[in-house]
Amino acid sequence: MGSATRGAVVSARNVLAEMPGVDFATAEGLFGAAASLAGSMQLRSILTDSGRSVDEKAQVARKVFGSKLTDSALNLILAAVSARWSSQDDLIAGIEQLALRAAASSADADLASELFQFGLTVQSDASLEFALGSRTGASASKVELVQRLLRGKASAQTIAIVEHFVRTPGDRSIRESLDYARSVVADQSGFAVATVYTAHQLNAPQVARLERALSEKYDRGVRINQVIDADVIGGFRVQIADDVIDGSVASRINDLRLQLAS
Numbered sequence: 001m002g003s004a005t006r007g008a009v010v011s012a013r014n015v016l017a018e019m020p021g022v023d024f025a026t027a028e029g030l031f032g033a034a035a036s037l038a039g040s041m042q043l044r045s046i047l048t049d050s051g052r053s054v055d056e057k058a059q060v061a062r063k064v065f066g067s068k069l070t071d072s073a074l075n076l077i078l079a080a081v082s083a084r085w086s087s088q089d090d091l092i093a094g095i096e097q098l099a100l101r102a103a104a105s106s107a108d109a110d111l112a113s114e115l116f117q118f119g120l121t122v123q124s125d126a127s128l129e130f131a132l133g134s135r136t137g138a139s140a141s142k143v144e145l146v147q148r149l150l151r152g153k154a155s156a157q158t159i160a161i162v163e164h165f166v167r168t169p170g171d172r173s174i175r176e177s178l179d180y181a182r183s184v185v186a187d188q189s190g191f192a193v194a195t196v197y198t199a200h201q202l203n204a205p206q207v208a209r210l211e212r213a214l215s216e217k218y219d220r221g222v223r224i225n226q227v228i229d230a231d232v233i234g235g236f237r238v239q240i241a242d243d244v245i246d247g248s249v250a251s252r253i254n255d256l257r258l259q260l261a262s
Helices: 003-017 024-038 041-047 054-065 071-081 088-106 111-123 126-133 139-150 156-167 174-188 204-218 249-261
Strands: 191-198 221-228 236-240 243-246
Touching: 003 071, 003 088, 024 041, 024 054, 024 071, 024 088, 024 156, 041 054, 041 088, 054 071, 071 088, 088 156, 088 174, 111 126, 111 139, 111 156, 111 174, 111 191, 111 221, 126 139, 126 174, 139 156, 156 174, 174 191, 191 204, 204 221, 204 236
Parallel strands: 191 221
Antiparallel strands: 191 236, 236 243
């Protein structure tokens, strides 16, 4: 991510933070705008053209999106296109992030947990992962499949997030998209998510102790999602974003093997 994009993301997030009444329609509109940008190189080019004035880009954005979006969604789009982005793809990613944050702000449900559970479902079923992640499948069929799987089991916000990423995957796999979405909605809700890989389910006191320890380490609230993995053998492995803390028996055995082989 270039410096221009980092600044643009911070600026757009500040606008969102100060905006009253962010609702689900705001998130839906932003997802739709991101999809429109992904499908139109010409539109992306115009809205990221450093040779055009902010007023020119705002005029184009109003013409394209004005009749389709709520006032709050349109104002966020205008804030995004008024900033400088390092690339056209970064503008799409920035608006996607705003959509995820708006979804989190408008939801009563724990979106991070819902996305994690659906991610486990996808991970455990190769045919489902292929059906949702294939670049050749029809978007309408993928959306229909998401509806069948999640209707009545997940919030409208989670369904909208998954639908967006099966329609507009970008460069990520479906699992990567779900992981990314989970981290953003958790951050918007004020906490980080830690995935803990363990051979046996941790009990409630163990989870509470680990969450406290991780919260102290990262200086913010941390919530744990557990994945049962027999290969861990004993202990556990923790992943938070790009950080990995490996206290598993499997890791210690591997270290010992490396020492013996050297």
